[in-house]
Structures are given as C-alpha cells and as structure tokens.
Amino acid sequence: MFLYSKKPHIVLLSETWLTAKIVPRFINYKYYRKDRSNNGGGLMILLRQDLEGVPVELKAFNNGVLEYQTMEIQLKNEKIKIFNCYNPNKNLRPKEIIHYIQQLGRVYIIGGDFNAHHGVWSSAEIKNNSSGNSLVEILLVDPNLVLLTPCGLPTYRCPRNYGESTLDLTFTSGNISDKFSVALGPYLGSDHVPVIIESSLEINKITKKCLPKWNVKAVDWKAWKDLLETRKPNFPEDVENFNERFTEELKEVSSKLIKVKTGSNQIKYNKPWWSEECSKAVALTRRAFNVVKNNPTGDNRSNFRKLEAKKKKIILKTKRESWKVYCSQLTDSSPVSKVWETIRKIKGTYRESAYPIQSTRILTDFAKAEKFAESILPNSINAPRRNKEGDVVSLLSSSGESIEDSVVQEEKEGYNTRFTVNELQTTIDQLKVKTQSGIDNIPYIFLKNLNANFFHGLLALINLSWRRHTLPSTWKEAIILPILKMGKDPSNITSYRPISLLSTIGKVMEKLVNNRLTWVLESQQKLGSFQYGFRRGRSTMDHLLILENEIRRGLMGKEIVISLFVDLKSAYDTVNHEELIKKIRELGISGRMFYWLSDFLRNRTFKVVVNGTLSNKKEMTTGTPQGSILSPLLFNIAVCDLPDSPNTIKLAFADDLSYHYRGKDIEEGIKAIQDAINQLEAFTKIMGFIINPEKSKIMIFTRKRICLEKITNVYMGTTKIPFVTEHTVLGMTLDSPRLTWGKHIKKLKTDCLSRLQTLKAVSGTSWGADRKTLKIFYNSFVLSKLNYGSILYESA
Numbered sequence: 001m002f003l004y005s006k007k008p009h010i011v012l013l014s015e016t017w018l019t020a021k022i023v024p025r026f027i028n029y030k031y032y033r034k035d036r037s038n039n040g041g042g043l044m045i046l047l048r049q050d051l052e053g054v055p056v057e058l059k060a061f062n063n064g065v066l067e068y069q070t071m072e073i074q075l076k077n078e079k080i081k082i083f084n085c086y087n088p089n090k091n092l093r094p095k096e097i098i099h100y101i102q103q104l105g106r107v108y109i110i111g112g113d114f115n116a117h118h119g120v121w122s123s124a125e126i127k128n129n130s131s132g133n134s135l136v137e138i139l140l141v142d143p144n145l146v147l148l149t150p151c152g153l154p155t156y157r158c159p160r161n162y163g164e165s166t167l168d169l170t171f172t173s174g175n176i177s178d179k180f181s182v183a184l185g186p187y188l189g190s191d192h193v194p195v196i197i198e199s200s201l202e203i204n205k206i207t208k209k210c211l212p213k214w215n216v217k218a219v220d221w222k223a224w225k226d227l228l229e230t231r232k233p234n235f236p237e238d239v240e241n242f243n244e245r246f247t248e249e250l251k252e253v254s255s256k257l258i259k260v261k262t263g264s265n266q267i268k269y270n271k272p273w274w275s276e277e278c279s280k281a282v283a284l285t286r287r288a289f290n291v292v293k294n295n296p297t298g299d300n301r302s303n304f305r306k307l308e309a310k311k312k313k314i315i316l317k318t319k320r321e322s323w324k325v326y327c328s329q330l331t332d333s334s335p336v337s338k339v340w341e342t343i344r345k346i347k348g349t350y351r352e353s354a355y356p357i358q359s360t361r362i363l364t365d366f367a368k369a370e371k372f373a374e375s376i377l378p379n380s381i382n383a384p385r386r387n388k389e390g391d392v393v394s395l396l397s398s399s400g401e402s403i404e405d406s407v408v409q410e411e412k413e414g415y416n417t418r419f420t421v422n423e424l425q426t427t428i429d430q431l432k433v434k435t436q437s438g439i440d441n442i443p444y445i446f447l448k449n450l451n452a453n454f455f456h457g458l459l460a461l462i463n464l465s466w467r468r469h470t471l472p473s474t475w476k477e478a479i480i481l482p483i484l485k486m487g488k489d490p491s492n493i494t495s496y497r498p499i500s501l502l503s504t505i506g507k508v509m510e511k512l513v514n515n516r517l518t519w520v521l522e523s524q525q526k527l528g529s530f531q532y533g534f535r536r537g538r539s540t541m542d543h544l545l546i547l548e549n550e551i552r553r554g555l556m557g558k559e560i561v562i563s564l565f566v567d568l569k570s571a572y573d574t575v576n577h578e579e580l581i582k583k584i585r586e587l588g589i590s591g592r593m594f595y596w597l598s599d600f601l602r603n604r605t606f607k608v609v610v611n612g613t614l615s616n617k618k619e620m621t622t623g624t625p626q627g628s629i630l631s632p633l634l635f636n637i638a639v640c641d642l643p644d645s646p647n648t649i650k651l652a653f654a655d656d657l658s659y660h661y662r663g664k665d666i667e668e669g670i671k672a673i674q675d676a677i678n679q680l681e682a683f684t685k686i687m688g689f690i691i692n693p694e695k696s697k698i699m700i701f702t703r704k705r706i707c708l709e710k711i712t713n714v715y716m717g718t719t720k721i722p723f724v725t726e727h728t729v730l731g732m733t734l735d736s737p738r739l740t741w742g743k744h745i746k747k748l749k750t751d752c753l754s755r756l757q758t759l760k761a762v763s764g765t766s767w768g769a770d771r772k773t774l775k776i777f778y779n780s781f782v783l784s785k786l787n788y789g790s791i792l793y794e795s796a
Contacts, residue, residue, distance in 0.1 A: 002188055003029070008196075009048050009203060010073070014086040014113040014168075016042035034069040043069045043084050043112075051203060056081060061099045065090040068100060068112075076202035080176070081105055085112035092116065092131035094138050101138075101145065109180070110171040111197070122166045123152030135169070146177035148197070153184060154293070156192050164293075168195050176201065187289035189308075209612025211479070213436070214443055215259045221449045227253045228451045235457060239465050243472035243505070246461055247440050250454070254446065275318050281311040369615035372482050372608040375493050376573075377618060415516040416591040418463045424455075427511045431504075438503040439607075440474045447504060462509045469595035475506030477617070478606040478627060500606070500627030510600075510629040517593065518633060526587050528640045533654030534632035540730040541791065543653045547660070547729070548792050550649065551701045551739050554662045560702045562661045562669040563734075564676060564714075565727055567695035568684070571655035572631060573623035575638045576688035577601045580624075583637055600630070622688055643683050645676035653730055666700070670712045673698065677716055693719040697727045699736045706737065732789045741793040748785065748793075755782045 003011065003026070011029070018024070018035050026046055032055050033044045047053045056070040068085040081104045092114065101108075118132030120139075139145055148171065149155075154164035170182050179201050185194035233249050235242045288304040431444040450458060465471055482496035518536075521527050527535065532543040547563075554561035581598050589597070604625055608615040624631035624638075635654065642650055647668070648659045659676040661669040684691055693716040700706060700723065708723045715721065725736045726743050733744035759777055 002186065002194070003046075007048065009051055010071075010082060011044075011046035012082070012084040012111045013044040013046070014042075014084070015040070016044050018042050018044070032069065032071060034067070036067065041067055041086060041088055043067055043086055045069060045071050045082065045084050047071065047073075053082075058100060058103045061096045064096045064099075065092060066096055066100070070104070074204040075107075076204055078107060079105075080201070081108040083108060083110040083112075085110065085114070087113065087115045087131055089115045090131075091129075092134050094134045097134060097138050098142075101142070104173075106173065107176055108173050109176075109197075110169075111195070112169070113167055113192070114169050115167055116169065117165065117167075121147065121149050121151055121153070121169060126165055144174045146172050146174050148172055148177065148180050148182045149195075150182060153182065153195075154193070155184070155195055157293070158191065168192060170195065170197055187286050210261065211609060211612060212260050212262050212441060214254060214441070214446075215261050216433075216443060216445050219258055224253065224257055225449060225451045227256060228454055232453075233457070235460065237464075239461075239468055239470045240472050242461050242464055243474065246454075246457060247442055247474075247505070250442055250446055278315055278318055281307075281314045285311045365611040365613035366615065369608040369610040369613055371493065372480070372496070372498075372610065373606070373615040373618050376480065376498060376606070376608070413591055413593075415520050415589075415593050419459065419466065419512050421456075421459060423512055423515070424459050424462065424508070427508055427515075430511075431508070435504070436501050438474070438501045438506070439477050439479055440503050440505070442504050444504050447508065458505070458508075461505070462512065465509060466592055466596060469592055469599055471506065471596075471599055472503075473603075473605075475503045475509070476600070476604045476625075478502055478604070478620075478625065479614070480606050480608045480626070482608065482610065498608075498626060500625070502625070502627050507629055513593070513596065514629050514633055517589070517597075517630075520589070521587065521633075521637070524588070526640065527636050528642070528652075530642065530650045531636055531639065531652045533652065533656070534636060540653060541789070543651055544730055544732055544789065544792055547651060547658070548739070550660050550662055552795075554701060555703055555738065558703060559662055559664055560666050560669055560700065560704065562666070562673050563699045563701070564659045564673050564721070565697045565699070565729065566657040566659075566680065567692040567697075568655050568657065569690040569692045570623075571689055572626065572635055574688045574690055575623050575635065576686070577622060579687050580634060580638050583640065587637065587640070597630075597634075638687055643676075643679040645672060645679055647672040648676050650676075656730065658729070666702075666706065667712065670714060674714050677714065677721070681716060691716060693717070693721050696721050697724045698722070699724060699727055699734060701739055702737050704737075732792060741796040744789070744793055745796060752782055752785055755785065 007028075016033065016035070017040055018033060020035065024031065028049045029046045030049060031044055031046050033042070035042045052074045053071045056072050058068070058070050066085050066087055068083060070084070071082045073080050073082060083100065083104060085100075101110075104110075114131055114135065115129075116131035116135050117126045117129045118136050119128065120132075120136055139147060147169065149166065149169045153166050155168035156165050157163070158165075170180075172180055179199050181198045183196050183198075185196045188194060231249055231253060233245060235245055285304070285307045288300070288307045292300045292304045428447055431448055433443070433445040433448060435444055437443045447458065479501040481499045481501065483499050485495055485497050522535070532538040532540070551561050551563075553559075581601065584594060584597055604620045605617045606620055607617055624634045632654070639652060639655075639657075642652065642657065644650065645659060647663060648661045651658050651660070657680075659673060659680075661672045663669055663672075681691065683689075696716070698714055698721055700708070700711075711723065713720050727734050733741075733747055735741065735743040759774065759782065
C-alpha cells in the first residue's frame, strides 16, 4: 500500500530473497532484479513507468563481497547513475568500494544495506566494525563522495531487544549533494524501516500516452441512433472518398455524445478486499511502533506485538470474506475468464503492458517504434516485381483476364455477386465489441448500433469496393502494438509479439469475403486433405491421430517409420504475394473475388505504436496481413500444393509441416526423406518461405535396434538436420523409438502438479473458495490439460 499511495519514482530493495521461479508484479512499475545464485540476498530496483532508465553493467571487483546493481536515469539535462548494493555482513574493503565509485562517473547516488557500524552515522553505543571503518576512510580521501544519512537515523530495529542501529546508508557525488534530503519512512512490518530520499533534481519524465479511442461505456445508444437519423449524407462514387465520408459521419455524430480517451493509460492499484477496518488496524500498529521507537518499555513492546498480530488477523479475515463474496457471484455457468478476473482482483495482479527495448540507449518513443518496425521488416524478403523505371508491376498484369471479363464471371459464379443484407447482418451480429479499432478509430460497437440508413450505407460501401475491386487505404494500414510475451526479457526486442490493429469496417468485409471463399474452396476440395489447420471440422487431434496411426502401424508391422518435422521461420510473414495470387487464379477463382483479393494484398502498410507515438509508415511487400481474418485461409492456399514425395505421406496443421516414411529399409527411408526435403526446399524458395534446419527435427520409430550415429545424415543445403528421440508436436511430446508416451506423461504430470498448486493457492491457506468454484477451476485448468490428447496416450 505504501508503494501505491506514495508512488516514489525509484525504489531500491535489498535482501529480496527471490529465485528464478518467483515473478513479482508491481503495478505501474518496471523492475530490474539481480538474484543471488544461492539462497538469500538479492537486489531489485523499481522504476516508475514514467521514468526512463537503462541497466548499466559494472566490472566486478575480484573476490568482492558486495552485491550490487546499477541503473542510469535520464535527468532533465544530464544522466545520473543509481548504485544499489547489499553487504551480507562481511568485511568490506576500501579498494572494493573505490573500484565501483570510479565506474559511476560524475553524477551518482549510492544506497543500500551496508551492515556497517561507525560513530559518524550511528549515535548508538555500537562498536565500529571493519566495513564502517572502510567507508569512513573513503569519505576522508574522496572529496567528491558525500554521506547524506544524518547521524542517529535508526534504519534498523532488532526484533528481539528493539535495539536501534543505522545500517542503510545513502551517499552521493558532491556536485548534487545539496539537492537531496534523507528521512525515515513509516513502519511497514519489517525490521528495516524504509529510508525516504527526496530530491530537487529535475527528472526527464515520460508522458504515458495511448492512441485516441472512444469511451463507449454507459453510452445512450438510442440517442446515438437518433442523431444518426438526422444525418442524410450523399456518399461519393469512389471507394476512398466514400469510406472517408462514412467514417467522418460516424465520428462527427459520436463526438456529440461520446468522449474520446486520450493521454495517460495508467493501471490503478486495486485490492478490493481492503476495508476501513484494515486501514484502522494498520494505522494503530504504526502508531504503536512509533511509541516503541521513542519509549521502548516492556508495556509498549507488548502492546505493539498485540496490535501487529491483530492487524494480520484482520487483514486475513477481510481477505477471506472478500473472496467468499466474489465467489458467491460465480455459478456453474460462469465463464472461466470471470474466475481468473476474480483471482486477479483478489491478488491485485495485472497484465504487464509493453515497454520495448529497455536495455538499449534508444530513449525516445519514436526511435523505439522505428526500431520495432525495422525488426518486422526483415521478414519481408521478397521484393515486389518492378519494371525498368522502378515502378511496381501489377499482380494482375499476367492474369490473362480483362476487367470486363469479371462482369461475365459475376453471372457465372455465385461468389462474385453483390453482398446481401442478410450476409452483412449475420456478420455484424457475430462481432465482438471489445475488439480494439484500427487507424480509423471506428469500434465494432458503432457498427452494431447503426440505424437502417447507415447500415445500408455500409453495405453500399462494401459492394462498391467489391464492384471496383479496390480497398480504401485505411483498410490496408495496420497499427502494430508490441506486447511482451509471458515470462520474457523486456529488454530484448524479440520478446515482444506484434499485435496488429486493422480497420473494423475492412475486417467486416474480410469476414464476408472469407465466408464465400472458404465455401468455394472447401466444397470443391481445393485445400488438400493433408491440411488440418484453420478448417471447419478438423482439429489438432485429427492431425495427431493420423500421425500416431502411421507410427503404430509401422511398429506392429515391424517396419521403420521416419518422421521429418519442418520448422518454417515466420511463415505467415514471408509468403510471396505474386505466387499467392497465381495460386488463387490456378484454383479457379476469378472475377471480382480474384481482383479484390489482388488489391487486398497490394500496397499494404503498417506503423508501430509505442507509448502513443507512431513510427513512420512502412510498406509490407510480403506475407499474409497479421491480424487479418483472411490470413489463415490465404496461408492454406499458399501451401495447398505442398509437394508430394514418393513413399511418404505429408501432414500439416497451418505452418507445422511434416513428412513420414513407413517401410522395411532404413536407407530407403532416409533417401525418401532427403527427396522430400529437396522438393520442399524448391517449393519454399518459390513461395518465399524460409526453412530453419536447426529447428527442424527427424525422429525414427522402430522396434529394431538402431544406432543413430551410423545412419546417413539428412541435409538441407549444407546444414545437417538433427536426429532426436524427443519432439513436441501440437502439444504432444513424441518419444522414439517405440512411442511409449513416457516423456509426455512426465511433462504432463509436472504441469498438472503446478496447476494444482495454483488450485491450492485459490482454495486455501489465507482465503478459501467454495466447492463449486473450485470444481470450475479444476475442470478448466487441470482436467482440460489431462483430457487433451488422452485418446493418444491412453495406449501407454
């Protein structure tokens, strides 16, 4: 509570006692930790989200005793280094301290638990120790080092005898020492009292921003519709201007009733179980602590202990009661997301927001956004075809079909007819209102509340785009949000997942086109029987059952099964647009559908947003658009003619590709797999895919005794593909040579035990849950894990 009520800019923590398995959460703070390899110790620096800072690595002192970490913070006109340290009650030598001070530069502040005793800063009758003498020696010889801690500041109180001492010290460089003051903070339940350091230095703060969006909570949609009724716009006949006018009309009406969210997007600290009784108990305990501090008599000590115990009991009781209230709101039909939302509220946790490229010297949001954009661009390796003048050649130039032909095709093919009211209404009814809007800032909820006039206007816009086979530029421009992956290092740019925001109006039309195109390709069986990804009526289990059946048949027939699992690097981002359009044409798609899809892939752009700041616009020349409804289907089209190889079967779930040989001769099998790789390599070069040979794997299943070292190697180019005895496919861990499922069951046991620990935490020691809620939790997070693939590993 102290952290979230006082909101300090920087917090230095010593003796964190954290291990790699413990991942703390701090709302609106980013943290940098340095754990000790063995038990105990450990340091952490908390940095408020509106500050810029980067970790600095110092050269370690040989055989030093000090645990340390350093951050560099951007001030208004210069930088300051923050040195956080902990001395685990060992003899600190002057040379070690000087070694680190010399690396801190001109402006610095040092803080930490030094476990150093000396009369210079301690008024208590405690003998000077070696560490204290070392610090005083340096203060005498270094004119730039200043001790900020005033004499007699009791930062530590012994829990046994309430004896006071000054162990936590603060130093600074002389050029800024007059800008700091040091005082004790309130009692927080620890034997160390927090030290509050205030400064008049001007820090370069980050203004937390977010892209403008409508605050659609508690909107009177009837009044909004009534306002729409007053608008009678005449829409232009070209697609670009029609779309612009349509969106502007919606925005103009909305601006009269709905506020726009701009500026800070802070997450507030939330402990819903906290009550007035908790606040009162904490206040009484702090008051008793201050009394003991000033007058440590036996009665005062006893009173403090009683109030401390009472405070803990009240907090525990309040948390239990609050949890029961939350759980009473849940029923058997409650969605699982509600259960997790309740748990997060009780725990006060939150999802960490993106904060890219922390550990580099890139400090502006625009520079970070540009860096992210550059990291996305290398995937677009296939430049579009250009003529001698450097202009992009149209994807349609070699299609062999004139624009006039599309009118003829419209009459011949039902998928080229205009979209109907029923199609659009069904699509809008299926929209999820919580989906974030794209560059045009039109949320789905606007489209779900259109009046009849604007509904038909939307249909007219969609059909105009369909007839002219042209998309407005805003439908082809993506806003990319970098979201930190769970448990990944926030300082590494590869730790972020790009989430693409597209125009909601454009996505409505994509859904309409996707429905028609899917029906055509599935009814004509054009996507290939080997593909199980993103297809109705097919699942991961279908894919895995076929694979297991092939392996079992081989084992029962005393044959050898050789499986090649192919890893494609950023498969969706590297699809060659020209080849994709050519395949669409070869599948028999013509007329408006063909021309509209061609324009859909042409001239696509994106911008990356970091802290409300957009990068420059970048052109995406390859790949299926990330976040697009059409992307999974377009990818399936791209791989629909995956090459066959003699004596092998092929399987695919989206971009998870594999080839499998079953036969008597291992050398024949190796040759078949090598042929499959050669054909696949030729195919991927045409389509723009990149095979990662190091991450691709080969497994051999057999009852025969084999020596992997003596088997002929399989190569992709000059790189050898590794033979392995364990590989995970679609969440199931295969083990060779006999497919016992032992490795999978072992992993499953570990994972489920971990989930049961979560269940215990929910049920448990400090706040309980009723039986029905625990059953919901168990079914969703433990039983579902056990059930997945049980039809496969039941043979173990």
